[in-house]
Amino acid sequence: MGPGFRRGDSEGDAGSTSMTDTRSRRLRTLADLIRADALASQEEVTERLRSFGFDVTQATVSRDLDQIGAIKVKRGGVLSYALPDQIGAADWGTDRLQRILAEWVTGMEVAGQLIVIKTPPGSAHLVASAIDQAAMPEIAGTVSGDDTMFVCCRDQVNAHAILTRFKRMMGQKVSYA
Template sequence: MSAKQHRQQTITRLIGQHAVASQPQLLELLEGEGLATTQATVSRDLDELGVIKVRAPGGQSVYALPAIETDRIAPFDQLRRVLGEWVADVSSSGNLVVLRTPPGCAHVVASALDRSAIDGLLGTVAGDDTLICVAAETQAAEGGAALADRLRNLAGLEA
């Protein structure tokens, strides 16, 4: 796992565990995890992860990962970048495709795939480091193998 992937994974975890209201606060939390970085780097990470500010109970604004927006289509280049950075393995069985990611990263990949409008993909189910993609019935003759090949290619992985 690259330093960037580890840092972004840690940011995702910290935002889920703490009410993080500012980048300086996030920098302190990262430092507590042994990850010294700059505010500019954290700002880029937050942007790449799609982190937003939401109003928490009590009126404070805190960072959060957005809910899946099914009507927002992700640009193809963004999908290729997300898959290339976060997907470690792609395999298939029947009409299912299983993708493996570093711990805590499956939801990032699932969200990008769900917003990708890739033909033949019905949707995803994400855990911590694994997600399942369901191939549409129109792809059933080839099963998930064709979808797996496309995703493997987008991720830059060899068959």
Template sequence: MKIRRQKKILELVEQKVIRTQEELAEALKEAGFDVTQATVSRDIKELGLVKIPFQKDSYRYALPQKTVSAASIERLKRLFADAVSSYDQSENLIVIKTLPGAAQGVASAIDQVAFPEILGTIAGDDTILIIARDREQVPKILARFDEFLT
């Protein structure tokens, strides 16, 4: 129940403007969850939700931002230019071929950047399997990779 409720909270915060715990509790009740303010408060803390400015003199709940340093992106660009020989895709999967021994470093750099379209990576010696969240995300991922190689 807790996992379903917290998943719903994340969905609500992404889709609606939720300014207070009371608004969140009401939205959860409308979605069929019987919650108290104390439960909502604990969920907010566990999920790491933050309040961000919204309009004039107002705040709303939001998901915490994952900050990616410029150095992480530059490292990935360098690794791509130096080690990636090719890549191809099928459905929501992307296969990257690298120089021998380089796949794990490139995959680690991809994971470090944490592209939201990428569910995960698996690396061998010279091959990386990237799982995209869905096949509609693949062109966006490939466009980024194309930029890294230019």
């Protein structure tokens, strides 16, 4: 076993360790696993954590992957999870933003210097955080509510350019009508 790995850890241990300690160990182990191997799916991550004695569900793994900032990237032709320190900061922000836009955005439109973005209930903050972390100079900032967020662009031209970029990141056709 490598550093940070300890068999017998689980979410529900009633021993001397608290759930917080167990979660911290699980997150460290998860990060070590991602650095050591090309893990391509949440199912694979779940199986690997279970092999180290962690009693986890796929939902727990999904939350843990988000917590440590893991994203899927293509390395050597293989799509697998990577941590921010494994790829360039700019690439990490852009890859994460692309994934989150594709998964969580249900609609977008320009309103003056703002881009109004709609998401499922409870998800606007995820999109706002990803946009903030992408550190785009054309964007002054974001404000999020429950299912709607605003992207404040530095001017109206930038708002249209950013909307086009976001749509392309999501794989949507861009029309110039």
